Amino acid sequence: MAKKEKSGEKLRELGNDLVKQINKGKGPVINLPVRALSNVSFDKKSRTLVLGNKMAQRIFFNVAHAKKFLQTMEVASVSKNLLKEGKHASLRDVFYMIKRTIPGTKVNLVDDQSESDSCIEDLELITEHSREKLNMTANKMGSVVGNVTILDRGDTIQWNKMGSGGYSIPSTVEEIEFKKVNAKYVLYMEKAAVWERLNEDRFWEKNKCIIISSQGQTTRGIRRLLQRLYEEFRLPIYVLADWDIYGAYIYSVIKYGSIALAHMSEHMAIPTVKYLGITYDDIEKYGLQKHLIKMKDTDKDRIKQVASYEWFKDNKDWQRQFEMMKKLDAKAEIQALSARGISFITEKYLPEKIKNKEFIE
Amino acid sequence: MAKKEKSGEKLRELGNDLVKQINKGKGPVINLPVRALSNVSFDKKSRTLVLGNKMAQRIFFNVAHAKKFLQTMEVASVSKNLLKEGKHASLRDVFYMIKRTIPGTKVNLVDDQSESDSCIEDLELITEHSREKLNMTANKMGSVVGNVTILDRGDTIQWNKMGSGGYSIPSTVEEIEFKKVNAKYVLYMEKAAVWERLNEDRFWEKNKCIIISSQGQTTRGIRRLLQRLYEEFRLPIYVLADWDIYGAYIYSVIKYGSIALAHMSEHMAIPTVKYLGITYDDIEKYGLQKHLIKMKDTDKDRIKQVASYEWFKDNKDWQRQFEMMKKLDAKAEIQALSARGISFITEKYLPEKIKNKEFIE
Numbered sequence: 001m002a003k004k005e006k007s008g009e010k011l012r013e014l015g016n017d018l019v020k021q022i023n024k025g026k027g028p029v030i031n032l033p034v035r036a037l038s039n040v041s042f043d044k045k046s047r048t049l050v051l052g053n054k055m056a057q058r059i060f061f062n063v064a065h066a067k068k069f070l071q072t073m074e075v076a077s078v079s080k081n082l083l084k085e086g087k088h089a090s091l092r093d094v095f096y097m098i099k100r101t102i103p104g105t106k107v108n109l110v111d112d113q114s115e116s117d118s119c120i121e122d123l124e125l126i127t128e129h130s131r132e133k134l135n136m137t138a139n140k141m142g143s144v145v146g147n148v149t150i151l152d153r154g155d156t157i158q159w160n161k162m163g164s165g166g167y168s169i170p171s172t173v174e175e176i177e178f179k180k181v182n183a184k185y186v187l188y189m190e191k192a193a194v195w196e197r198l199n200e201d202r203f204w205e206k207n208k209c210i211i212i213s214s215q216g217q218t219t220r221g222i223r224r225l226l227q228r229l230y231e232e233f234r235l236p237i238y239v240l241a242d243w244d245i246y247g248a249y250i251y252s253v254i255k256y257g258s259i260a261l262a263h264m265s266e267h268m269a270i271p272t273v274k275y276l277g278i279t280y281d282d283i284e285k286y287g288l289q290k291h292l293i294k295m296k297d298t299d300k301d302r303i304k305q306v307a308s309y310e311w312f313k314d315n316k317d318w319q320r321q322f323e324m325m326k327k328l329d330a331k332a333e334i335q336a337l338s339a340r341g342i343s344f345i346t347e348k349y350l351p352e353k354i355k356n357k358e359f360i361e
Numbered sequence: 362m363a364k365k366e367k368s369g370e371k372l373r374e375l376g377n378d379l380v381k382q383i384n385k386g387k388g389p390v391i392n393l394p395v396r397a398l399s400n401v402s403f404d405k406k407s408r409t410l411v412l413g414n415k416m417a418q419r420i421f422f423n424v425a426h427a428k429k430f431l432q433t434m435e436v437a438s439v440s441k442n443l444l445k446e447g448k449h450a451s452l453r454d455v456f457y458m459i460k461r462t463i464p465g466t467k468v469n470l471v472d473d474q475s476e477s478d479s480c481i482e483d484l485e486l487i488t489e490h491s492r493e494k495l496n497m498t499a500n501k502m503g504s505v506v507g508n509v510t511i512l513d514r515g516d517t518i519q520w521n522k523m524g525s526g527g528y529s530i531p532s533t534v535e536e537i538e539f540k541k542v543n544a545k546y547v548l549y550m551e552k553a554a555v556w557e558r559l560n561e562d563r564f565w566e567k568n569k570c571i572i573i574s575s576q577g578q579t580t581r582g583i584r585r586l587l588q589r590l591y592e593e594f595r596l597p598i599y600v601l602a603d604w605d606i607y608g609a610y611i612y613s614v615i616k617y618g619s620i621a622l623a624h625m626s627e628h629m630a631i632p633t634v635k636y637l638g639i640t641y642d643d644i645e646k647y648g649l650q651k652h653l654i655k656m657k658d659t660d661k662d663r664i665k666q667v668a669s670y671e672w673f674k675d676n677k678d679w680q681r682q683f684e685m686m687k688k689l690d691a692k693a694e695i696q697a698l699s700a701r702g703i704s705f706i707t708e709k710y711l712p713e714k715i716k717n718k719e720f721i722e
Contacts, residue, residue, distance in 0.1 A: 082703065088561055090554030093699040096652060100700075139576060140553045143501070143529035152524025163513025164536070168504035168529035171557060176524070192501045193451030196532060200449055215500060291457060338454040339461075342443065 007134050008083045010127035011076055018073075027061035030072065032125050033263065040262040042310040048269040049257040049311070051125075068119070071110060072126075074098040075119040082135035088172065090137055091117055121263070130174075130267050132224065137171035141219045143192065144169055145199055146210030149180040159210070166199065169212070173225045181233045186210045187276070187350070188226060189240040190218070190250055194334050194345070201346040207354075210235070218250055223268045226254060230270050237270055238359070240350075243278035244295075244331035245302045248318065251275045256311050274359035277349070278332050280324040281358070286349065291339050292330035299331065317360045368495050369444045371488035372437055379434075388422035391433065393486050394624065401623040403671040409630040410618040410672070412486075429480070432471060433487075435459040436480040443496035449533065452478055452492075452499055482622070491535075491628050493585065498532035502580045504553065505530055506560055507571030510541040520571070527560065530573070534586045542594045546715070547571045548637070549587060550601040551579070551611050555695050555706070562707040568715075571596070579611055584629045587615060591631050598631055599720070601711075604639035605656075605692035606663045609679065612636045617672050635720035638710075639693050641685040642719070647710065652700050653691035660692065678721045 018028045033039065034054040043050040060069045078097050082089055089097065095113040102109055110116050120131050127134065143166035148159040152170075156179065159167050170176075187209055189195055195213030198204065204211045210229065214222050229235045239254060241247030255273040257265030283289060306312060307322045325331060337345045352358075379389045394400065395415040404411040419433065420426045439458050443450055450458065456474040463470055471477050481492050488495065504527035509520040513531075517540065520528050531537075548570055550556055556574030559565065565572045571590065575583050590596045600615060602608030616634045618626035644650060667673060668683045686692060698706045713719075 085703070087703055088557065089699065089703050090557065090696065092554060092694070092696045093558070093703060096694075096696055096699040097703065099652065101651070137554070137557065140504070140526070140557060141576065150524070152526065155522040155524040157522065157524055157526075161516040161518065162528070163511070163516040163518055164531040164533075165501070165513065165518075166529040166531075167523070168527040170525040170527075171554070172525075193453060193498070193532070196449065196451065196498065196501060197454070215502065290462070291460065333453070333457075335451065335453045336457055338450065338457040342446070342448055342450050342454060342458065 007127055007129035008080065010129060011080045011083070011134075014076060014126060015080075027059065028069075029060070030058040030069065030126065031055055032058065032122055035121060035125060035263060037259060040259055042256070046265075047256065047271040047311070048265040049259065049262040050265055051263045067107070067109075070102070071098065071115060071119045072122055074109060075116060075123055076126075079123065079134040079136060088135045088137050090139070090171070091120065091131075094120065094136055121261070125263050130220075130224075130264060132172040132174050132220065138220055140169060140171040140221055141217075142169040142212060142214040142222050143167065143195060144210060144212045144225070146186075146204045147180075147182040147208065148178065148210060151177040151179055160205070164196070164199065166195075169219075169221050169225060171219065171221045173221055173228065176225075176228075178228075178232065181210075181229070181235070182208070183210045183233075183235060184208045185236045185238060185354070186212060186226060186229050187238050187240060188212045188218075188222070188254070189334065190214060190216065190242065190247065191334055194240065197342070198346055198350075201343055203346045203350065207351065218254060220268070223254060226273075227268060227270050230272065237273040238276040238354070239273060240276050240334060241278070242331060242333045243280065243283065243321070243325070245299055245306055245322075245325065247278070248275075248312075248321065249302075249306055252306070252309070252311065274361055276353055276359060278334055278336070279358075279360060280321055280328075282349075282353075283332055286337065286340060288332055288336045288339065291336035292328060292332050295325065295329050295331055300326065315361075321360070368488055368490035369441065371490060372441045372444070372495075375437060375487060376441075388420065389430075390421070391419040391430065391487065392416055393419065393483055396482060396486060396624060398620060401620055403617070407626075408617065408632040408672070409626040410620060410623040411626055412624045428468070428470075431463070432459065432476060432480045433483055435470060436477060436484055437487075440484065440495040440497060449496045449498050451532070452481065452497060455481065455497055482624070486624050491581075491585075491625055493533040493535050493581065499581055501530060501532040501582055502578075503530040503573060503575040503583050504528065504556060505571060505573045505586070507547075507565045508541075508543040508569065509539065509571060512538040512540055521566070525557070525560065527556075530580075530582050530586060532580065532582045534582055534589065537586075537589075539589075539593065542571075542590070542596070543569070544571045544594075544596060545569045546597040546599060547573060547587060547590050548599050548601060548711070549573045549579075549583070549615070550695065551575060551577065551603065551608065552695055555601065558703070559707055559711075562704055564707045564711065568712065579615060581629070584615060587634075588629060588631050591633065598634040599637040599715070600634060601637050601695060602639070603692060603694045604641065604644065604682070604686070606660055606667055606683075606686065608639070609636075609673075609682070610663075610667055613667070613670070613672065635722055637714055637720060639695055639697070640719075640721060641682055641689075643710075643714075644693055647698065647701060649693055649697050649700065652697035653689060653693050656686070656690050656692055661687065676722075682721065 039052040039054040257269035400413040400415040618630035
């Protein structure tokens with residue numbers, strides 16, 4: 001609960017500061033860092049995406065700022081109440097909770113969720129607390145199993161007694177308490193079907209690891225879970241994704257942070273994460289050439305873009321992967337390994353790669 | 362395991378039948394029902410979508426059939442091996458497992474997953490077993506909590522001790538054994554964020570129910586879980602969805618079955634399921650008019666289409682909902698209820714609606 005008080009305190013500070021300004025006869029102003037690509041850079045020391053020093057002012061008595069100022073205050077007020085009640089709201093809930101016509105006008109406080117979302121991200125910067133700690137959450141997704149025992153809302157949950165389904169990862173993992181973690185590493189995969197394969201083969205038990213999946217995008221809940229397992233237990237994190245530009249970017253976001261959430265890198269990025277596969281070398285070694293899929297034009301454009309990102313552009317190993325994607329005009333899915341047999345992935349591919357430390361960083 | 366042997370036996374029957382035909386000097390032929398809209402109808406007695414009596418032949422010595430014949434055999438062979446090994450494969454895995462160039466030719470056995478998927482659906486018809494019982498699965502999705510204890514792959518799992526996350530629903534629930542089910546009804550909702558709200562408020566405990574969510578589409582795993590809870594424990598199933606045409610269709614698929622899977626209605630449809638909300642009447646009663654969202658043109662086209670389906674076209678209650686959607690040119694999300702307070706849904710909306718039996722059927 002200490003953490004909650006902290007984010008609540010920050011909100012009170014914000015409110016007190018504004019009241020002070022008003023009492024001094026000043027028009028209220030909020031100072032906050034600029035949250036835009038122009039203020040995002042790749043920090044070579046921490047090896048994460050970080051926000052720069054450019055500051056902005058949100059001025060109540062400025063026609064261009066007044067609405068956003070109000071929205072920020074409303075979102076802060078919703079957060080304060082949520083913390084007080086000990087409840088969480090989804091981003092969509094928050095949108096509906098602040099949506100109304102400003103009294104005496106025909107202007108809606110918010111017309112679109114993107115407006116409240118943006119204010120929530122600003123509030124992360126202002127309070128220096130993640131939106132999860134402000135009790136605002138995005139959609140949940142993903143499953144986990146492994147030899148781990150957690151305490152979650154008073155329930156003791158054993159991740160090694162989860163049958164075929166697994167523990168369903170909540171949208172916020174901040175309040176989960178780890179009671180026992182008996183694992184050598186964490187394997188994160190972008191596909192639920194691959195996770196089901198690994199779980200059915202009890203890969204996590206045989207290889208003393210934790211397996212985590214999403215379906216497609218890595219939610220913030222999953223990213224924070226990965227980060228906590230690394231920060232608190234020093235578990236290496238390995239990423240298993242398709243050999244395509246989207247797989248590379250999934251890895252990149254987990255490792256370096258994302259442009260949109262550069263201000264959250266400290267709480268989300270894991271610079272030590274390693275990319276396990278699929279790689280071009282896997283395709284050669286395991287004879288998967290016949291199982292390549294032709295790229296689309298949009299894939300090619302995206303390769304050009306991602307390959308030029310600061311954190312990729314001097315990375316020879318990744319540039320080679322991007323080059324080979326372009327040269328072969330192809331991508332390869334994790335499940336292409338099934339061509340070699342349904343349990344090839346669990347019995348040969350993964351153990352061999354991990355034993356030989358065949359990672360890309 | 363009895364169930365597995367049954368689907369395995371059906372596969373053996375198929376193989377034996379073909380061998381017999383060949384031994385008689387005949388070209389092998391598979392008989393199977395036509396699986397197309399022209400052979401799908403709404404059965405007024407069972408109140409589900411069913412397949413008609415039109416039969417088709419798949420003839421090996423027919424240039425137009427030969428490839429599909431081979432594909433069907435390959436898929437049957439993969440299924441037989443999976444059943445023998447006691448393993449499950451995703452639809453994507455199956456595609457890669459049968460993908461190869463036919464020896465002596467330049468023709469690929471399959472070029473696209475839709476081809477193997479279609480053969481798997483045929484195999485469901487030929488064997489009269491769902492693909493889950495043929496050990497072929499689609500993606501997993503969704504979470505469940507409630508006062509239920511299950512036995513799953515040797516693990517005893519209590520759905521009432523699942524903290525904030527819940528039990529992650531597997532892609533196939535056929536082998537789950539229910540040890541204890543202490544609930545008055547099942548509430549299924551299309552949104553994970555709403556499920557998190559209900560779980561945080563311990564709605565399932567206070568109201569003695571089971572809560573299940575997906576995110577968007579209802580997977581086959583979830584549909585079968587709902588059906589098993591109804592068939593084996595006679596639990597009423599209530600659906601909570603957005604007031605839009607997609608919400609209505611989500612409900613329709615759970616209740617009546619789907620056009621593409623009409624042959625599976627017996628295993629999937631639940632004719633007694635009831636639609637709880639959101640309804641036009643909720644919008645009026647709870648003053649949500651300001652929280653409506655404008656429809657898109659595609660929404661309007663879809664309303665026209667769905668409203669004319671046989672199972673909807675004589676249903677006055679639903680036609681009224683469709684009319685009101687068109688009249689207001691609007692839709693409403695479940696989360697619009699949050700405008701009335703974060704726990705309005707759990708403290709007032711749901712208990713009141715269920716108590717007053719305000720359903721649409």
